[in-house]
Amino acid sequence: MTIEFECRYCQKVLSAPDDKAGSLARCPQCGETISVPVPEGMTSLSRADEGGSDTGTPVPEESSFLAEGTLREEESVLSTGQTVCPMCGEEAPAGALNCDYCGETLQSPGPGSGEPRKIEVGAVLSRAWGVFSSNLGRVIGVHFLAYILAVLCSVAVLILFIALGVGAVALLGEPEPGVLIALGILGYIVVLLINAVFQFYFLLGVLSYILKLVRGEQPSFNELFSGWPYLGRMLLCSLLFIFMYALGYICLIIPGIIIALMFGAYPYLLIDRNLPGIESLTQSRKITQGNLMSLFLISLVLGSIVLVPYLSLVFATVGMDRGAGPPVWFPIVMIFFMAFVYLFLIPFSVLVGGTCYAEMTNQ
Known part of the structure; x- marks a missing residue:
């Protein structure tokens, strides 16, 4: 038999075989997910025997709307949105790789699945480099725009606090020198903290933009303002990360390097998976497992790149101290060094970090 019904969103008349009653499908006209209705009194027996057939001639599935735009079941073409674990019998979201209750593997990960894997330095x-060279203007542009916005926010905060200080002095009178110094130090710390919040906010936007590239x-520069939902967790995870890194660095430096490599992917995990609390730190340890040496070698490559302009700056400074060479060379080399660092090295390093994350998570 054939079930005929209307899409409740666009009223298109659809038909489906009776064995698909109760299943979910996607309307070929509006694209909304709809449920194939179950006729009243329908049993496993033929509806024709009961006189309940909607049409005289059954329509095969390949002739119904169910055959249009066939998708995988986990993409909810004929899915209830849940799958049953064969091990424990609990329900899991359709498309899940593992059961949340017993850990049973429900399906094997494929490319782009986000499942951790080992990476190759080359x-x-x-x-x-391919992404950087083909999107040079966009990569540099998003960093430059983030620099400008961060500076503008810092200047605005500084002006606001200066205005508040001048207003307070005008209203309350000039305080004692000791009190004035203490208030100045306190205000300076508050300004630094507020500026740090802005820095992390725009950093989240840059990382989100780079990861999409x-x-x-093809992200837009509006991505720079997408970090608000993650800002609180970013600040919390960053404080813990800095504390662990500093503690490891005190312990003969090497533990600090290991901690930096092991937990350094937490911002990307936070943006990509919207993980709660500090779970992005724990997940970072999982995806970097087996990749620490590769990450270390990549860091060495990036570090060696900065040596070229840095050594040029050192040699120029030494030459000036010895009276060799005109003084005009120093500002030129200094400008070259700053431009190289801020317009090439930092954008490329951030892009390499995003690429490492994408490779480690099989994206």
Whole structure:
């Protein structure tokens, strides 16, 4: 038999085989997910025997709307949105890789699944350079715009606090020198903290933009303002990360390097998976497992790149101290060094970080 019904969103008349009654499908006209209705009194027996057939001629599935735009079940073409674990019998979201209750593997991960994997140094650098060279203006532009916005916010905060200080002095009179110094130090600390919040806010936007570029998407510069939902967790995780790194660095430096490599992917995890609390730190340890040496070698490559302009700056300074060479060379080299660092090295390093994350999570 055939079930005929209307889409409740666009009123298109649809037909489906009776064995699909109760299933979910996507309307070919409006794209909304709809449920194939179950006729009253329908049993496993033929509806024709009961006189309940909607049409005289059954329509095969390949001739119904169910055959249009066939998708995988986990994409909810004929899915209830849940799958049953064969091990424990609990329900899990359709498309889940593992059961949340017993850990049973429900399906094997494929490319782009986000499942951790080992990375290759050459593959990461090659992919990063390809994205960087083909999106040079966009990569540099988003960093430059973030710099400008952060500076403007810092200046605005500084002006606001100066105005508040001048207003307070005008209303309350000039305080004692000791009190004035204490208030000045307190105000300076508050300004630094507020500026740090702005820095993290725009950093989240830059990382989100870069991660989308690495994935082959075409983000807009509005992505710079997308970090608000993650800001609180970013600040919390960053404080813990800095504390762990400083503690490890005190312990003969090497533990600090290991901690930085092990937990350094937490901002990308926070943006990509919107993880609660400090879970992005724990997940970072999982995805970097087996990749610490590769990450260390990539860091060495990036560090060696900065040596070229840095050594040029050192040699120029030494030459000036010895009276060799005209003084005009120093500001030129200094400008070259700053431009190289802020317009090339930092954007490329951030892009490499996003590429490392994408490679480690099989994206």
